[in-house]
Amino acid sequence: MISKNEIKRIRGLHLKKGRKEAQQYIIEGEKSVREALSSNIEMVSVYVLDHAAQDLLKEGILISEKEMKQLSALSTHSPALAVMKMKSTSADYDEMSNQKVLVLDGIRDPGNLGTIIRTADWFGISSVLLSSDCVDLYNPKALQATMGSFINVDVLQGELTEMIDQLKMKNPSLRVFGAVLxxxxxxxxxGSQSAGVLIIGSESHGISASVQQRCSDLITIAGKGKAESLNASIAAAVLMSYWTES
Amino acid sequence: MISKNEIKRIRGLHLKKGRKEAQQYIIEGEKSVREALSSNIEMVSVYVLDHAAQDLLKEGILISEKEMKQLSALSTHSPALAVMKMKSTSADYDEMSNQKVLVLDGIRDPGNLGTIIRTADWFGISSVLLSSDCVDLYNPKALQATMGSFINVDVLQGELTEMIDQLKMKNPSLRVFGAVLxxxxxxxxxGSQSAGVLIIGSESHGISASVQQRCSDLITIAGKGKAESLNASIAAAVLMSYWTES
Incomplete structure (x- = not known):
């Protein structure tokens, strides 16, 4: 059982504005909910359908299919949904300036964003910076596409030029790679040094001029065929694989 | 203007069965239609809205928004749509056995299939084999995701084990790489030899047992983080980039 008010409140989290105000977000899917519950993210509430897995049934409030459909932000709802508190991540530029940091500029497609976060996790890159005009990490489709990797990767959204300048101030020899055509x-x-910045822009607009000015190296994935460009999540994956080669 | 019968006939191409029977398919979007028209693919008919680009207006039959909406297989229709004839591609195993051939086993997501074809084109891989249970290349979403690369890449769908056996018969020293976890x-x-086979399975089911038996090398992309797997289109891209390294 869930009250009408509660349904209304949770549906408010479908929108970026609602998430920002409440500092909460929704995750959906048994695997993602299970991972979130065993992480150090603070949980607000969990809702389950009667055919959810046993461990989730124990944790969650039983609701009807109809109610779950109302809560879900996805076209296909799943047997478990959790409302979580946003982590208050503050940027630790000292630490980040000694690591590999992935920067995304203007990635608006939530599926692409989620896939990139997940791929970063695969390659052991744990800090990702997003420009203000990127889709937010807590977008339900983006979260789903991370397949749980949003738990392992620290994601900060804000003014990219300022964030990159901070990193360069802390580590003046930092190389800043920008992917261009x-x-x-x-x-x-x-397999370049342990610290550095890799910037991926959107496929249609590339890296914005003010961000590109901060790059030390502009790089392109060598192609042999006739395709004009690569999807942003594909380009990010190939570059991260080169970058983390040992 | 377009007749009701014609609309019905073209809508039949939204389905795999209809495409197979008619040996025709739909492509949508100004860029894709333009590329198809300048390719050697045989065109059946082109339909345009009045705000389509000048060059397409000249080639196409003017129809209304309402009619275009009926023809379109995508959630958002575009100003140009073309009906094309399928190429009758027969397998040239002699030629393929001396090339790099990408093999996809059980890729059911049309977006993933299209993205993989497009990435193959980028890396200059021009032959792709699909298992019978892959989504077909002429699926409207798959075609759209290729961003026109379906023109540059030869795609064959059929019994994978037979196709791989044919290639190995023609070139007994052929290495067959299979991506596994x-x-x-x-x-x-x-940067391995000029000829070879690279097999990518679906993320959830991997490469089927009978196909895996035909692999000479089982390989995995080295990961350092906590993500459990990679999206199939991401894994394919990273492996193709390694494979075509010069």
Missing amino acids: NGADAKVIN | NGADAKVIN
Whole structure:
């Protein structure tokens, strides 16, 4: 059972504005909910359908299919949904300036954002910076596409130029690689030092001018065929694989 | 203007069965239609809205928004749509056995299939084999995700084991790389010979047993983080980038 008011409140989290005001967000799917429950993220409430897995049934409030459909932000609802509190992540530039940091500029497609976060997690990159005009991490489709990796990766959204300047101030020798369509062969990034910044722009608009000015190296994935460009999540994956080569 | 019968006929191409019977398919979007028209694919008919680009207006039959909406297989229709004839591609195993051939086993998501075809095109891989249970290339969402690359890449769908056996018969020293979750470091594939086979399975089911038996090398992309797997289109992209390294 769930009250009408509660349904209304949770549906408010479908929107960026609602999430920002409440500092809460929704995660959906048995696997994601289970991972979130065993993480250090603070949980507000969990809702389950009667055919949810046993461990989730124990944790959650039983609701009807109709109610779950109302709560869900996805076209296909699943047997478990959790409302979580946003982590208050403050930027630790000292630490980040000694790590590999992935920067995303203008990625608006939630599926792409989620896939990139998940791929970053695979390659052991644990800090991701998003420009203000990127889709937010807590968008339900983005979260779903991370397949739980949003738990392992610290994601900060804000003014990219300021964040990059902070990193460069802390570590003046930091290399800043920007992916463009006519740069140097991306292999220069191969297994490069332990710290650095890799910037991926949107496929249609690339990296914005003010951010590109802060790059030390403009790089391009060598192609041999006729395709004009690569999807942003594909380009990010190939570059991260080069970058983290040992 | 377009007749009701014609609308009905074209809507039949939304389904795999209809496409197979008519040996025709739909492509949508100004860029894709333009590329198809300048390719050697045989065109059946082109339909345009009055705000389509000048060059397409000249080629196409003017129809209304309402009619375009009926023809379109996508949630958002665009100003141009073309009906094309399928190429009758017969497998040239002699030629393929001397090339890099990408094999997809059980890829059911049309977006993933299209993205993989497009990435293959980027890396200059021009032959792709699909298992019978892959989504078909002419699925409207798959075609759209190729961003026109379906024109540059030869795609064959059929019984994978038979197709791989044919290739191995023509070229007995052919290496057949299969992407799995616990194989050797994928770097063994780096810039390997000019001919070879790379097999990608679906994320949830992997490569089917009978296909895996035909692999000479089982490989895995080295990961450092906590993500359990990679999206199939991401894994395919990273492996193709290693494979075509010069």
